[in-house]
Structures are given as C-alpha cells and as structure tokens.
Amino acid sequence: MKKQAVALFVGLALLVPSMNGSALARNQQDREYYETRGEIVWxxxxxxxxxxxxxxxxxxxxxxxxxxxxxxxxxAKGTFFVVGSRAKDFPEVVRQLASEQHELANHTYSHPDVRRISSERLQAEMEKTQETIFQSTGIRPQLFRPPGGYYSDAVVNTAKKAGFLVVMWSWHQDTRDWSDPGVQKIVNKVLNNARNGDIVLFHDYGGDRKQTVQALREILPELHKRGYQFVTVSEMMRLYGKTKKVGQGEHGDD
Known part of the structure; x- marks a missing residue:
C-alpha cells in the first residue's frame, strides 16, 4: 500500500510540471493570437x-x-485605469490627472469578475465609466483593461465594439503590489526586469498602498538614472512601433 502511495505521489509530482508547461504554452499561444491580430497589447x-x-x-x-x-x-506620465464608481466619488482627482496630462483609461465601473458577467453587462460597465470620466474631464478613454487581467474572445470583442483597445501588462512586470509583498520585492521586481517598452502594473487603490508609493520613490530615480523615460501607454504605442492610432483620449462636445 505504501509503495502504491509513493508511486502515486511521484506520478503526480511528475505531472505537475507538465501541466504547468502546458498552461504556459497555451498562454503563449493565446497571447500570440491576440497580439498578431492587434487586439491586445502586453x-x-x-x-x-x-x-x-x-x-x-x-x-x-x-x-x-x-x-x-x-x-x-x-x-513622468502615467496611465491610470480608472474604476468608474470611484471616478464618480472623486472627480477632482480624475480632473487633476487629466490636467497633468496623465492618461485616463477604462477599468469598468464596479470592477466585476468579467468571467462571470454577460457581454451586455460588460459593455454597460464600460459605457458608464466612459460617461463618468467624460462628465469630469471631457475625455473619453480609448484603452481598456479587464479587472484581474482576465480576457477572452467575448471580452476582446465587447471592447472592440465599444471602441477600445485592450491593454494588459508585461508578464515580467506584474508587481503584485496589491498583495503587500513588501517594498523591496516591488522595487526588485521592476528594476531587475526593466526592459525597453515595458508596461508595468501597479495599483493606486485596493487597501493600503503605502508600499506602492514607497517603492516608486526608489524605482523612479533608479530608472531615470539608467536613462528611461516614462510615457503613457498610448504615447509609447504611437511613437515606438504600434501602428494603431491611439490618443490620450477623445474630447467631445457631449
């Protein structure tokens, strides 16, 4: 019986790396599919x-x-993926970001799990956020990031229908700052993996974000010393190799 248990354990242990490798391969295939079609940017x-x-x-x-x-x-100019309900609560903050020429982007209205809602609900979330940001700033963002980074054909198609380009982040630049890993882990994640054209993921809400702020106090001067410039996602795409014409956001008359 013990031999059978050991054999089963070893078999599972051998299987896990294979499953992980398979999952990674699928993720890479998904990424290549959407990148080739110009539907998601990492x-x-x-x-x-x-x-x-x-x-x-x-x-x-x-x-x-x-x-x-x-x-x-x-x-430096940042790109802020705004949750509409919070933009409604703090319009003065959204206006300040816009006035300082940071990019405003859409991150749904209530931050739902996009895997569990209909395309109609997702579109409504996008549209409500657009209207909220527009009312405060006169800007309609052109970029969308799904909460949790969950994407699918349904999410991408809904975003396209609403006029958005889906933007994720560089796989090697997910700081996981939301989990409060410690300032040094956030700093090391960014600095040790810094590459040209990176899209780095931070959070400016979701609990105590003191670690994020403190990490930026170390990250910004070091990357600046290395010669990096910090631009919005749209500017980086427009100037450095992305052919799709994307702006900071469209201004309208209502």
Whole structure:
C-alpha cells in the first residue's frame, strides 16, 4: 500500500510540471493570437529606453495624488485605469490627472469578475465609466483593461465594439503590489526586469498602498538614472512601433 502511495505521489509530482508547461504554452499561444491580430497589447517592442507605468483600481484621494506628485518630479506620465464608481466619488482627482496630462483609461465601473458577467453587462460597465470620466474631464478613454487581467474572445470583442483597445501588462512586470509583498520585492521586481517598452502594473487603490508609493520613490530615480523615460501607454504605442492610432483620449462636445 505504501509503495502504491509513493508511486502515486511521484506520478503526480511528475505531472505537475507538465501541466504547468502546458498552461504556459497555451498562454503563449493565446497571447500570440491576440497580439498578431492587434487586439491586445502586453508591451511595445522598441530599442528606445522608454516604458509605461500603469495604475489600476483608483482613483484614490490619498495614494493617487501621492503617485502623481512623484511622477511629476521625474517629468513622468502615467496611465491610470480608472474604476468608474470611484471616478464618480472623486472627480477632482480624475480632473487633476487629466490636467497633468496623465492618461485616463477604462477599468469598468464596479470592477466585476468579467468571467462571470454577460457581454451586455460588460459593455454597460464600460459605457458608464466612459460617461463618468467624460462628465469630469471631457475625455473619453480609448484603452481598456479587464479587472484581474482576465480576457477572452467575448471580452476582446465587447471592447472592440465599444471602441477600445485592450491593454494588459508585461508578464515580467506584474508587481503584485496589491498583495503587500513588501517594498523591496516591488522595487526588485521592476528594476531587475526593466526592459525597453515595458508596461508595468501597479495599483493606486485596493487597501493600503503605502508600499506602492514607497517603492516608486526608489524605482523612479533608479530608472531615470539608467536613462528611461516614462510615457503613457498610448504615447509609447504611437511613437515606438504600434501602428494603431491611439490618443490620450477623445474630447467631445457631449
């Protein structure tokens, strides 16, 4: 009986790496499919020392403004994937981001699990967020990031129908700051993996974001010293190799 148990354990242990490898291969295939079609962006291939810093789930009247102040010190522009309900609660923060020429992007209205809602509900979430941001700033964002980074044909097609390009983040630049891993882990994740054209994922809301702010105090000067410039996602795509014409956002008359 013990021999059978040991054999089963060994068999499972051998199987797990195979399953992980298979999952990674599927993820790579999915990514190549969407990248080739120009439907999702993970990063921008470029020889220029430039990257985009992105911030999800805000705005927050404390942490978003602290981050904006840090970015200003390095003439850096961020891309803020805004949750519509929070934009409604803190329109002054959204207006400040826009006035400082950061990019506003759509991150749904209530941050639902997009795997569990209909395409109609997702479209309504997008549209409500658009209207909320427009009412505060006169801007209609052109980029969308699904909460949790979950994407599928349904998500991509709904985004396209609503006029969005889906933007994710570089696989090697997920800071996981939402889990409070410690300032040094966030810093090391970004600095040790910094590459041209990276899209880096941070969060400016979702609990205590002091670690994110403190990490940026170390990340920004070091990358600046290495010669990196920090631009919005749309600017990086427009200037450094993405052919789709995307702007900071469209201004309208209502």
């Amino acid at each position: 990063e921008v291939p470029t020889n220029t020392k430039v990257m985009a810093l992105t911030f999800d789930d805000g705005p927050d009247p404390e942490y978003t403004l602290q981050i904006a102040e840090l970015l200003k010190q390095y003439n």
